[in-house]
Amino acid sequence: MSNGPITAESAGWRERLAGLRNRRRHLWRRFALFLAVVGPGVITSNVDNDAGGISTYSVAGAHYGYALLWSLIPMTIALYVSEEMCARMGVVTGKGLSDLIREEFGFRMTFFLMVIGFVVDMGNVAAEFAGVAASMQIFGVAKYIAVPIAALAVWILVLRGTYRQVEAIFLVACTFYLAYLFSAVMAHPDWKAAAAATVVPHIQFDGGYLLTLTALVGTTIAPWQFFYLQAGFVEKKVGRKQYAQARLDVLFGSVSCMAIVFFIIVCCGATLFKSGHTGIADAAEAAQALEPLAGKWAKALFAFGLLNASLFAASILPLSTAHVICEGLGFEAGLDHKFKSAKTFYSLYTILVVLGAAVILIPGAPLLKILILSQVANGVWLPIVLIFMILLASRRDLLGDRVSSPLFNAVAWVSSGAMILLTMVLLYQAIAHPGSMGF
């Protein structure tokens, strides 16, 4: 719209402009738009109940019935408090978590954090594909068929699907979490007893109980989700004025996440625990064991829920990991290096999906071990991320009036401290007594 004649020089910008829409940003935007429909908080917590999570919850229900339900309330608080920090930082500073860590703690710290993040998330992606393999086995499909198809579908959907397709598929995926509600209802649980167990704390001092409690916490609060959540608010460009809505979104997300956990535990508690099937080791076995107790529909729903959760997480996790790494390390080479920068993103993304799926395809791959290892890796990464988050959220120069209050910080340190302690116990157990990880 410049005045004067159009010169060759001003005509050149058209070409540059065409290249400007860096494909990576473009792709990420599509997901951000999706987040505009469903809040980042809700999505994050849905993705949070992934393959590893569902296995742990099933085992918790089968082994201990309703005895662990009370932990859901403190966990909801811990989840809310930690997620709220990210939401607040994203909304107030307009920067992602990896950006903030880079700007405030320097390149070296960010680099190590991103390298660990990449490795850990690779484990997580593998765990999601393990979930795909396990759930499809219930439907009688061999993993050698199910996993490559799933990986290809995820890869194509994310890189080639139109926004509308992605939106539709993800929205449907979100509602499929309700499968667990239905399987819980089909299990005919004693709702009164379940409600009572949720409100009244019950502590059992035996190793297995404490370990399962630890695993429950460790799988529900995964470090990568904080990066994803904050990036979601930033990309959605939620302004300071909408902070109240953002907080509500996070609250709703935390509660609905825990509601799903509740239904899974209740479902397994009412059936497997009651009938003495306490030997199950993962979600797939739980689904199998459900059949004689709650009918084949309950089994199918349970397995389908697992498949859905695994696929959902397998779509979002590699994408957000690649995005966070590119952003944090500044691979934003832009115009002249446009192709190159897109290449970094695509390479990271493809490596995550391909290697994650390939590990599962190794004949005799120990699916359960992979699941546990990914949980352990999360456990190592979590304390670092949480500490960074609390430190950043208490910086007045970054957050101004929205800085964490002393009371909030006390809650944050206590809940993070508890999470760190529990994941450390889990880590110790996994390393010292690998056989004892009975899930």
Next chain:
Amino acid sequence: MLHATELLGAEARDAQGNFVGRVRELFVVPADHPGRISRILLGRDRYQPLVARHDQLASAEPGKITLSVGEQALDPYQPNEAWLAVQKDLLDQQIIDVNGRKVVRVNDVNLEDRRLNGIVELRVTQVDAGLQGAARRLLQGVVPPAVIRRLQVRLPVSVLPWEFVNLIESDRMRRVKLRIESEKLANIHPAELADIVEALTPDERQSIIESLDDQTAAETLAEMDDRLQTEVVETLDKEKAADILEEMEPDEAADLLAELPPETSKELLEEMPRDDAQEVKRLLQYDHNSAGGMMTTEFVLVGEDAGREEVLGWIRGLDLNSEQLDTVLLINKQAVLAGTVSAGRLLMAAGDKNMAELRSEPLVFVNPEAPDQEVFEMFDKYNLRTLAVVDANQRPLGVITVDDVITHLREKQ
């Protein structure tokens, strides 16, 4: 060439060779010189930090600097907002690469050491946004500097000259103190600048838009996402917002005002000059998805009897932009639309023809109430670049240009 990473943490000795402290920060003082390292902060653990001036530096090499004076000649350190801190304000922060038209993150800062009269002057020459800088940041202090230097030559270079760096500072006051100017940004195409601005945080966005001249700010704003447009305008000071709106095309200004809360919209219209405000108000009446909502009221109108030469001469004397010129509307004595002449025909016609002879056939136009679908169909059917919008008496109200049609079509997708 030196790198900021190699100097940060370096030990400093005075003229007598006594240890003074370690380099904790390098400052550029934009008020004195735009690129020179004018102050060096020397930290001394428990003792008060000292500051060395640029004329007190005798030598600088990786990990070591020497001063040309004794320790007692140095000043105690007083924080100063008008100093640009290389570590705090530059390293790991985002900057705008004016030449490359993108936002990049700084990995390292390259310095040139100029020897003159026994002192060494350090000048910021480039900003490193590539792997070389990254490798230095990662390995500094872990591996000897010589090894890093040997290693880095194998890595690809990605630097940008200091002249093309535009700092992003969200604090308005500090922006002024640091003398960050936005003239260079005005050379970036508005659509690209809009992309850059959209990628920044809300505070940074605000600070940059405010610092741009009204014209550039208007063009940039017009290219931004609707939601961000309103967010920026709402936070701007009313007077500045009105100035920017005034510079916008009336249809774009109307689109923006329609998105704002009615209160704000009213206030802004009051701040604008009367005739601009009138025009925008008129456009505001129309539904966004109608011909009236798509049109702009800026167009070229001449009498059908005018001669080509006369019209060309007249147009040359006007301050018009090229899309307004795409089509010239003709009216008859009753001010009724009598035809349209495309810029191409106006240009190609030989001799001094009458404008009426150059008009395109058939004459097409719409009423402002026509739905956008009808507009799209007419553009497609008649291969239009501009479509006239007329009132019930067929008097011209405005024109719809092809770029507005594309924008609307994309919105519908």
